[in-house]
Amino acid sequence: MLKSFKGSRRFRTAAGAFVAAVAVAVVVGLAGPAAAVWGFPGEGGDWKPVNYAGGQITSRSTTAEARDNRNNIVHAWRGGDNDNIYISLNGGPAYALPGAQTWTPPRVIWTDDKGRGNFRIFHTGTDGHVFQYRVQLTAAYQLPATLPDPTRIPNDVRTTDTLPVAAAALPGNSFMLAWNSQSNDDIWTMYYNGETAAYSSPGVVPNALSKDAPALAAQVDTDNSDATPWNQVALAFTGTDNRVYLARQRYGSGSWTSPRQIFAAGTPGWTRQAPSVALSRNGYGVISLTEDTDTTIGSYIISRDGGWSGYYEEPTFASTYGKTPLAVIDNTTLYYVINGSGGGLNGVLWKKVYDFAQMPAPAAPQW
Numbered sequence: 001m002l003k004s005f006k007g008s009r010r011f012r013t014a015a016g017a018f019v020a021a022v023a024v025a026v027v028v029g030l031a032g033p034a035a036a037v038w039g040f041p042g043e044g045g046d047w048k049p050v051n052y053a054g055g056q057i058t059s060r061s062t063t064a065e066a067r068d069n070r071n072n073i074v075h076a077w078r079g080g081d082n083d084n085i086y087i088s089l090n091g092g093p094a095y096a097l098p099g100a101q102t103w104t105p106p107r108v109i110w111t112d113d114k115g116r117g118n119f120r121i122f123h124t125g126t127d128g129h130v131f132q133y134r135v136q137l138t139a140a141y142q143l144p145a146t147l148p149d150p151t152r153i154p155n156d157v158r159t160t161d162t163l164p165v166a167a168a169a170l171p172g173n174s175f176m177l178a179w180n181s182q183s184n185d186d187i188w189t190m191y192y193n194g195e196t197a198a199y200s201s202p203g204v205v206p207n208a209l210s211k212d213a214p215a216l217a218a219q220v221d222t223d224n225s226d227a228t229p230w231n232q233v234a235l236a237f238t239g240t241d242n243r244v245y246l247a248r249q250r251y252g253s254g255s256w257t258s259p260r261q262i263f264a265a266g267t268p269g270w271t272r273q274a275p276s277v278a279l280s281r282n283g284y285g286v287i288s289l290t291e292d293t294d295t296t297i298g299s300y301i302i303s304r305d306g307g308w309s310g311y312y313e314e315p316t317f318a319s320t321y322g323k324t325p326l327a328v329i330d331n332t333t334l335y336y337v338i339n340g341s342g343g344g345l346n347g348v349l350w351k352k353v354y355d356f357a358q359m360p361a362p363a364a365p366q367w
Helices: 017-028
Strands: 064-069 071-077 084-090 094-096 107-111 118-123 130-135 166-170 173-181 185-193 203-209 215-219 232-238 246-252 259-262 275-278 286-288 295-301 306-315 325-332 333-339 348-355
Touching: 064 325, 071 107, 084 118, 107 166, 107 173, 107 325, 118 166, 118 173, 166 232, 173 215, 185 232, 203 232, 203 246, 215 286, 232 275, 232 286, 246 286, 275 325, 286 325
Parallel strands: 064 107, 166 215, 215 275
Antiparallel strands: 064 071, 071 084, 084 094, 107 118, 118 130, 166 173, 173 185, 185 203, 215 232, 232 246, 246 259, 275 286, 286 295, 295 306, 325 333, 333 348
């Protein structure tokens, strides 16, 4: 299915080098850059189609997905040959969201209301305004018979009509949004308090400038089940110099760290596209990107102390066709979701990449 394999290219590292690279990362606590390696330890090339009841999902944009606390999963995607947004629950039938028209990838999160929770689908409308669909599963954990209409995010939240919004779920049925300014390179964020059903005022992230969409993820220990909780929000973005940056916010503080450039010397870890960020439960995460040189996938490991490891190139060199790969972490396991090739359309593919449970306990957060 994938047409772009560069099996003879760079970073053809022996298996022993994988182990050595990880050992170096562990020794330094992932506090600084290391050399790039060819794939995560044990990462294979077993790409599989992302299917729904009608077959493989096809889309012209990066897809989105989220799981609830019962492992129900909602996929959301822009149509393969139209600008509608479709959703599917647990690989079932696809349903078009009422009135959704977009030129950008949608975003999906699940927020916990101590009941069935809420799947929230966000998208940028063709007028640049940001919209939300709040989908609550039925008592039998099925999609409702009638899908809700969209609501426009207040406070005049809007971005360029070709850029998606970023979203991260937070405790108490809350969430945060991040987006690019419609008029300059600023990145804005806004918090929604699920307990009071109120939005805060939008604010600019200091020193965060980008010409593309930011990525947002959060990991907060709400049930004291995580031995080394993040308790923070991570904002990743491509700077105006095409390098990737990371800013962090301790949950509840309201202030961001100064953005740090994530960079491994001698690697192709730069891009003109938006990155993707995902956090595991044990203090590690990734920033994934599509390389500007050849549209293949690379990832940096990041840790809750603000450090990062080397750069890990996807070993099959599968092309993303210029679209941001989606990094998904379920508990501690990392997955990639990409747009591969499929009969002229973009067939969506996934694979398991790495389990961060193998990593040692990270250092305490540094601020």
